[in-house]
Structures are given as C-alpha cells and as structure tokens.
Amino acid sequence: MKRNFFYTLSLLALIFNITSCKDEALPKPKAYLALEYPEAAYQKFDNASNYQFNYNSLGKITNKGNNSFHIEYPRLKATVFLNYRPVQNNIDILLRDAQKLTYEHVVKADNITEQPFINNKERKFGMFYEVGGNAASQSQFYVTDSTKNFLMGSIYFYAKPNFDSVLPAAQYIKNDLRILMESLKWK
Template identity: 30%
Template sequence: MRFLTACCLLLFLWSCSDDTPPVPKPRSYPRVDYPQRAYTPLGADYCSFTFERPASTRVVRETSYFDEAPADSCWFNLRLAPALNGTIHFSYYPVSSYAQWEELRDEAFELVGVHNQRASDIEEIVIHRDSARVHGVAFDIAGPAASPFQFFLTDTTRHFLRGALYFETQVNPDSLAPVIDYVKEDIYRIVETLRWEGANKG
C-alpha cells in the first residue's frame, strides 16, 4: 500500500512539473498623470517674441548664469507640470551682425554635439515658417543623453532663440520615453506659434 501511495505521489509531482524557464515580470514604471493639454500666451514682457506655452507650465525668469548676469534679459525657464519633473531652458540673443548669427548657430550645434557620447542617435529636424520669418533646427536626441530634445529658432537677422529640455531625474530612456513624447508635442506647438514682436524690450 505504501509503495502504491509513493508511486501515485511521484506521478502527481511529475505531471505538475514544467520545464519552461521562469519569465521575469516586465519592469514597471511609475504612473504619470499628464496634464490636460491647454495653451496660453508666453506672457514674458521682457522678451521680443511670444508663443503659446502649455498652461500647466510656469515661467521662471533667469537672473544669473554661472554667477553672472545672462547675456540678455530674456533668459527664462518653462517649468513643466510637477508630474513631468522637467524644464525647458530658453536663452535669447539679439543679433547685430551676420557673423554673430553664424557664431550663435555654430554654438547651438556644438552644444548638441556634447551629447554625442551618450546619444544613440540625433535626428535633425529643419524648421521653416517663411511667413513668420521663423527658421531653425530641432534636435531629437535618442539614448541616455542628459537632454533629449533641443532646438534653435531665428529670423537670421535680428533674433536667435535657443531651447533645451532637461528632466530633474536620472536619465532612463525607457521610463522617460512616454513623457518625452508628450513634452515634444508641446515644444512643436511652441515652434509653430512663435512670432517675433520687434525690438527687445530689455
């Protein structure tokens, strides 16, 4: 009887065995509550341009840059909604000569090039809005780079505006990808609605 019981137990255990290796559970990331999309004018009267910014952002004027005054009074940050935990940094330069414009353009490319060591790919997106005299390049930076998206906008004669997106968290392309895609749509809205407003108001 004991022998029969042991045989039945072994048969039961054998039938329950599975040679399939265990599969790790997919990594989960914190849920992000995205703000409802709505836009409002920039509202920075110290700048010579305006655009439609996400209503969920906060404009914070830059008063110092590495312990020095910014190159122009129109340096500011767009603080994203708290759930997104990031900032778009803006720096503006009034252009007085073609040589200065070339220098600013080259510097914008050089600043993006800093991320080459960690980026897996950098896509350049050419911007031309002829009717508004808005031209430039956006840089979509893939991989664990510190800044996943940068751009510059200019009329090539009087204005030069540079923007750079940064997140206040450790760079993880997988977990940040949905957030980056969400913020990129807002940046494209900025690019599409920017217009120059004449002389810088200082």
C-alpha cells in the same frame, strides 16, 4: 518500526513528487509603462520683450533675466530652458554654439535627428533636434530671424538619463516644444 518509517518516507516522497511537478515556469509578457498625461491646453506667453509663444498650461514659467525663461513641468520632473540672445553680427557664432550644445550629447546618444524649421512669412528659421538614447537632453531647438533675435531651447529631466524611463514624458514635452516653435512671434 522500520516498516512505518519506510512507509512514511515513501508517502512523503510521493507527496513531494505530486506537488512539485507543475508546468514549466513561463516568463512574464513584456509590459509597457502606462503613463497618462492630461491633454495639453496651450496659452499665450507674452512677458518677454522680444518674442511671444504658446506653451502648455501644465508648465510653470520662471523669468531668468535677459529674455531667458524656464518652463518647469513639476509633474513630469522636467524643465525646458529657453535662452535668448540678440543677434549682433554674430549669427554664425550663435548657430555654432547651438549645434555644439546638441552634439555634445553624441557620447551618450544613439542618434540625433535634425528637422529644419522654416517659416519665411514670419521670418522664423531654425532646427529641431531629437536625441535618442541615454543623453541628458532628448529634444533641443533653435529659432532665429537671422537679423535681430535668436532663441535656443532644450529639455532636461531631474533624473539620471535613462531613455526608456523618460520616453513618455520626453514625447509629451517634445510636442510642446514644436508648438512653442510654431507659435513663436518676434516683436
């Protein structure tokens, strides 16, 4: 009886050793989020009294009054806020407010890249800001003719800021903001 117990125990130990000896576990390779967005199709928006621009047809525009609009991207869970202000001998204040709005994100941002925008022919001058890191807004801009019109835009997502998670959508909408700036025409 002791011998059967010993053989059974030895057999179980041998089976355990054979089945438990496998190759070392390797970490899984890095994976990237594969999000595909439709190719952007731009159309003209001409409902503002002081300006017009092209926007991605994926966005839905809502009038917020005083020539200010929201472009909502329900599929990307984001909104672009367009705020219009007339220039009335206050261009310095408007520029300072636009820069202040961007640099309030310094607390969470890893970096802020400024890209000047100048189109002398159409009297459009401005700045495009890319905000890196876990800031609330990844892209912002302002455009002005410096005498009558001033337009600020910024993108916000409906989620807690996590740069890695929103990066694909932020890049997609960033391109839309550039098209908006380049196609903007003052009336």
